[in-house]
Amino acid sequence: MAEQREMKEKNPWHSAVVILITVLGITAIVALVTTAVLQNKPLLQKYKYGIVLDAGSSHTAVYIYEWPAEKENDTGRVHQKHICKVLGPGISSYSHSPELAGESLRTCMKQAERFVPIRRHRETPLYLGATAGMRLLSMENQNVCDQVLGSVEKVLRSTPFSYQGARIISGQEEGAFGWITINYLDDRLKQGSGTTGALDLGGASTQITFATNQEGMGESAENTVTFRLYGNDYILYTHSFLCYGKDQALKKTLAQQAQVGNSSVLDPCFNEGYSVDRNYSSVYSSPCIMAGKPLETGYSFTHIGKGDASQCQQAIRRIFTNPGCNFSRCSFNGVYQPPIQGPFGAFSAFYFVMNFLNLTSDSLEGTREKMERYCSTPWHQIKQQHPGVKEKYLAEYCFSGNYILSLLTDGYKFTSETWSTITFIKKISGSDAGWTLGYMLNLTNMIPAEAPDSPPLPHAGYVTLLLFISLVIFVIFLFSVKSLWPRCTTQTQII
The missing domain is CATH 3.30.420.150 (Exopolyphosphatase. Domain 2)
Structure with missing residues (x-):
């Protein structure tokens, strides 16, 4: 008995190994937990921007939109950051002085430069969509209409943003993009559930748009629009009544x-x-x-x-x-x-x-x-x-x-x-209801046709499972070390 005690004192290696392995195991667990916590730590959010000008019959408004840069085509929610209402009438009212149509936009475009960070200026898309007022002007005098759009284009090209064009959108587009806007903001497109119809009334036209079934839509193909958004198919009835704004x-x-x-x-x-x-x-x-x-x-x-x-x-x-x-x-x-x-x-x-x-x-x-x-x-x-x-x-x-x-x-x-x-309604989730957001989402492909793939486990579930597995491995390791203890002792005694 005294001899065994003496040999343990002469061979204390097993105590040091156990302590070392235990420390390393605990350190590994702490590192694992720390990694999981750091992984979930919110990062400094980076944003991208888009600008749409709504050139209506009675006035023009400049909308600035913002969304998380790393989620552009996935789950990032676009929201309205700022709106600037241009002083004076709509651009169609400048038929006698077309050059003033573009000049009327300068104040709001300067304001946009302040709301969009300078480092994002060159990559920020800039669109102008003209609605019923310009549709009427094109019917009345196409040459003057082109001059007004040319004046607008000249000013918008002089801005530091990525100018993407100015055009007259059709009444059907105006109705469909308004429908996209209110259903996107209300999160109905991702849900794939029932949608909300859109009723829009401007100064020169009015639009009605709502989802309907296939039956009966063959009667009037020109009033039918189809979309595939987030993996769901939508058949829309839409009509714009020009001159009924x-x-x-x-x-x-x-x-x-x-x-x-x-x-x-x-x-x-x-x-x-x-x-x-x-x-x-x-x-x-x-x-x-x-x-x-x-x-x-x-x-x-x-x-x-x-x-x-x-x-x-x-x-x-x-x-x-x-x-x-x-x-x-x-x-x-x-x-x-x-x-x-x-x-x-x-x-x-x-x-x-x-x-x-x-x-x-x-x-x-x-x-x-x-x-x-x-x-x-x-x-x-x-x-x-x-x-x-x-x-x-x-x-x-x-x-x-x-x-x-x-x-x-x-x-x-x-x-x-x-x-x-x-x-x-005026706003949904802080953004104005209207066609402009749907217009930008469509042109920038911000709404995928198919729902994005998702991992088999949510992030929190993944971290929990990782911790559980690590704990099981640690317990098994401890039992393994414990089972080796008697062997080590016996071998020492024989020696």
Whole structure:
């Protein structure tokens, strides 16, 4: 017994080895855990940018978008970083001085240079999409339209960004890109579940777009768009009504009432007490007004408000032509439209008008009642209630509210039941609802046709499994060392 104790004291190597192996094992585990923690540590985020100019009929807006640089074509969420509204009217209004169209953009483009980091300037794509205002100008005078676009292009090429072009987008594109925007921002495309229809109202045109099934879409192929996004197929019905934007619809309605050529027009779509002198040329100069100016008339007329919502809607209905429907069903003007399906997001002028009138959450019946009360309110009271609003815009809200009512019900066939499916929206997840984001996503291929591959395990699950396996290996190692201890002792005793 004494001899064995003596030999252990003379051969203490096994104690040092066990200690060393234990220390190394613990060190390895700590290193493993540290690596996992560092792997999950958030990195300094790098971003990429894109700029889209929405050249509408009444104004131009510059949108700056931002997204994580390392996730451009995967799961990175594009969001709106900044918007700059160009002072002055839309570029189509510069037909008499085309060179000023481009100059009007300089202030907002300088602002964009500050919001996009300098190191990203040269790689940031810059697009301009012109909508219904320029469509009308191209119908009226293609040469002037080209001059306006040339002026815009000259200024945009002088910026430090990667200019990708300025063009007039079609009404079908405008509707489809608006649909992409609101469904992308609402994360409905990745889910592959039900989508939201898009209702857009500008100054010169209006668009309706919604997903539908294949059945019945063969009736009108020109109103059909197909997409494959994130591995899901979408068949969209979309149509754009040129000349039925809010501003052009007002001109069409007023022109019908002024056709008799009287020196004054009593208009039920303006509040009682409203009175202003208008030139006939300001009403009949638009390509949207098919009927010419009355022959027997003076240079101007007095526009007088009457303030009657029901009569206003009757006047508005007359601008929706009824040539007959050659399809199974139509919206208006003989245009095919399948049955309304799913929820809808109504944005642009739909939102701004209904929000001003506090009608974004009312039923159809409640909306009609409020419009009756608003239109019957005397003009002097309306001005007192809204002292900060320019009179030109304030005067048009009775018409605009009634036009939206008539467009959605008489035009697009929304009923008391389906009215509740409409949500009037300005922003989704911090980004404006509209066509511009969908336009950029499409041109930069930011939405893959197929869903990206994903690893078999989520990152957290992978780390947990790695730790568990490491722990098992360590335990096995300890048992192995322990099983060698008796052998080592026995061999020492024999020696």
